Amino acid sequence: MGLEAPVMSPPGGLSAQERLSWWEQQLPRLTSADRSEARLAMGELSLQLGNAKEARITFYEAKGGRLAASEMAQAERGIGLSYFLDGQVALGVPHLERSRENLEVPAQQEVDFLLAAVRGDAVAAGSDLLSQRMSAYMEASHLTGPVEKSNPAMVGQIQVDITRAQWGAAAMQSNWDRMTTPYRIAIHHTAEPFTATSVSATAAEVRNVQATHMHRDDPMADIGYHFLIDRAGRVVEGRPLYAQGAHASGDFNIGNIGICLLGNFSAQPERGASYAKAQRPSAAQMATLERLVDQLRQIYNIKASQVQGHRELKNTECPGDELAAWVKRYQRSG
Numbered sequence: 001m002g003l004e005a006p007v008m009s010p011p012g013g014l015s016a017q018e019r020l021s022w023w024e025q026q027l028p029r030l031t032s033a034d035r036s037e038a039r040l041a042m043g044e045l046s047l048q049l050g051n052a053k054e055a056r057i058t059f060y061e062a063k064g065g066r067l068a069a070s071e072m073a074q075a076e077r078g079i080g081l082s083y084f085l086d087g088q089v090a091l092g093v094p095h096l097e098r099s100r101e102n103l104e105v106p107a108q109q110e111v112d113f114l115l116a117a118v119r120g121d122a123v124a125a126g127s128d129l130l131s132q133r134m135s136a137y138m139e140a141s142h143l144t145g146p147v148e149k150s151n152p153a154m155v156g157q158i159q160v161d162i163t164r165a166q167w168g169a170a171a172m173q174s175n176w177d178r179m180t181t182p183y184r185i186a187i188h189h190t191a192e193p194f195t196a197t198s199v200s201a202t203a204a205e206v207r208n209v210q211a212t213h214m215h216r217d218d219p220m221a222d223i224g225y226h227f228l229i230d231r232a233g234r235v236v237e238g239r240p241l242y243a244q245g246a247h248a249s250g251d252f253n254i255g256n257i258g259i260c261l262l263g264n265f266s267a268q269p270e271r272g273a274s275y276a277k278a279q280r281p282s283a284a285q286m287a288t289l290e291r292l293v294d295q296l297r298q299i300y301n302i303k304a305s306q307v308q309g310h311r312e313l314k315n316t317e318c319p320g321d322e323l324a325a326w327v328k329r330y331q332r333s334g
Contacts, residue, residue, distance in 0.1 A: 009041075010022040010023065016045050016048045016049050017045075017049060019045055020042055020045040020046065020049070023038050023041060023042045023045070024042070026038065032065060032066070033065060033066050035065060036061075036062045036064070036065025036066060036067055036071070037062075037067075037071065039058050039059070039061050039062035039065075040059070040062050040067075040071060040074055040075060040078070042058050043055045043056075043058040043059040043062060043075070043078045043082075044078065046058055046082075047078060047081055047082065047085065050085065050136065052082040052083070052085035052086045053082070053086070055078060055081075055082040055085070056078075056079055056082035056083070058078075059075045059076075059078040059079045059082065060075075060079065062075045063075045063076075069102045070102050070103070070104070072102070073098075073099040073100075073101070073102035073103045073107075074099070074103070074107070076095045076096075076098045076099035077095070077096060077099035077100075077103060077107055077110075077111060079092075079095045080092040080093070080094075080095030080096035080099060080111070080114075081096075081114075081137060083095065084114060084137040084140060084141045085136065085137055085140050086140065087140050087141050087142065089118060089141045089143070092114075092141075093115065093118060096111045096114060096115055097115070099111060100112065100115075109130055110130065110133060110134055113130050113131070113134050114134060114137060114138075114143075117134075117138060117143045118143065128196060128198050128200055128201045131195070131196045131197055131198055131201065132195070132196060135195035135196070138195065138197075139195060139279070142280070142282070142283065155237050155241075156241060157295070157299050158227075158235070158292070158295060158296070158299075159235065160227070160235045160236065160237045161234035161235050161236070162199060162202060162203065162206075162230075162234055162235070162236045162237065163237045164237050164238075166199075166203065167202070167203035167206045167207060167236060167237075168203060168207055169206075169207075169210060169222075169223070170207075170210060170211075170214065170222075172221050172222040172239070172240070172243065173214070173219070173221040173222065174221065175219075175220075175221045176221035176222065176239075176243045176244060176246075177243070177244040178242060178243065178244065179241060179242055179243055179244045179245075179255070180244070180254060180255045181255060181300065182241070182255050182256070182257050182296070182300045182302065183255045183300065183302055183303075183306060184255060184256050184257070184302060184306035184307070184308065185256070185257045185258075185259060185293055185296060185297070185302060185306065185307045185308070186247060186248045186252070186256050186257070186258050186259070186308055186309070186310055186313060187259055187260075187261075187289070187307070187308070187309050187310065187319050187323055187326075187327055188225065188247060188258060188259065188260040188261070188310045188318050188319050189260065189261050189262075189263055189264065189265045189266070189281075189318055189319040189320050189323060190205070190209055190228075190260055190261070190262050190263065190264070191264050191265075191266065191268070191318060192205070192208075192209075192262075192263075192264055193263070193264045193274050193275060193279060194230075194231060194262045194263050194264070194279075195231060195263075195279075196231065197230070197231050197232040199234070202230040202231075202232075202234065202236065202262065205230070205262055206223070206228055206236055206238075206262075209223055209225075209228070209260075210222065210223040213246070220246045221243070221246070222238075222239045222243065222246075223238045223239055224238075224239065224245055224246040224247040224258060224260075225238040225239060225245060225247050225258040225259065225260040226238050226239050226240075226241055226245055226257050226258050226259065227257070227258070227259045227260070227292060228259070228260045228261070228262060229259065229260070229261045229262065229285050229288050229289055229292070230262045230285070231262060231263065231282050231284070231285060232282075232284055233282065233284025233285055233287060233288040234288070235288060235292060238258070238260070239258075241257070244256075245257070245258040247260070247310070248310060248313045248314065249313060249314045252313045252314070257296055257300075259289065259292065259293070261281055261285050261289065261319065261323065262285075263279045263281060263282075263285075264278065264279050264320075265278055265279055265280070265281060265319060265320025265321070265322055265323055266278050266317040266318065266319075266320040266321070268317075278320060278321075278322075280322055281322060281323060281326075286326065289326075290330070293307055293330065304330060304331050304332075304333055304334050305331050307327060307330055307331060308327060308331075309323060309324040309327040311324060312327075
């Protein structure tokens, strides 16, 4: 039995919090069956607002009423998502697995996306919007997402997952200097919040970085970094290694290979809400960073002490505290 007018849904134009409050006011006057359906809507709103515990309680309350199979699946999915939002993946997985069979297609795709991320499964391309919808759950659970299948290529002696041609790089301009033999490596972050794991989203992000670098008041010849690493741990080809980078300021670019991780790893509340909280580098990014640095050091005989965070070369927060701490540990590794 569905909700009857005039309580079919909240008035239009309300925020998520206002819609949640509206439902709370309606509950006392609803029938038992209608309250269960209303609680499903309230649970979804609590998830949108990031209130994991409140959402979980509300979905469990909904399960206590009379629900159709599809509605019960919605409640199970909501409970599973609330656990992911709390970073409790192991508790969330069984609820997601129980929910998927009776969900509608969009919700089922979301569940499959998260389960694939937990299992480390690879997925086909084209999941940008899905990745964005699930980004809050991925971040809270420290998951990198199901990785899109890619076709690695060799650039010199380094294997990259996304070449310049694949991300659609603009041609390098003439205002660059030839790279001397590399003897140091600098670690950076893009300082832009980035959560997607798809190849196409990474390509778009790297194009944006290149455009920012090449269209400044003092335009660079190309993207400033030689390599970039996305949230899925893919290596992206940046500026060719024969060209000196433009990432570490002035003479600090000489003989310096620039590696940049996609993400904002230093809180920047002055730039707005999406920048206010620092992200953490994903586990996949950190594993790839160490592997790439090891390879470059071996190829060019670079000392561990010459692997530096950007902040060691300039007064900046880059690459954020967590990456800076990794650099210090790496330097001590010899």
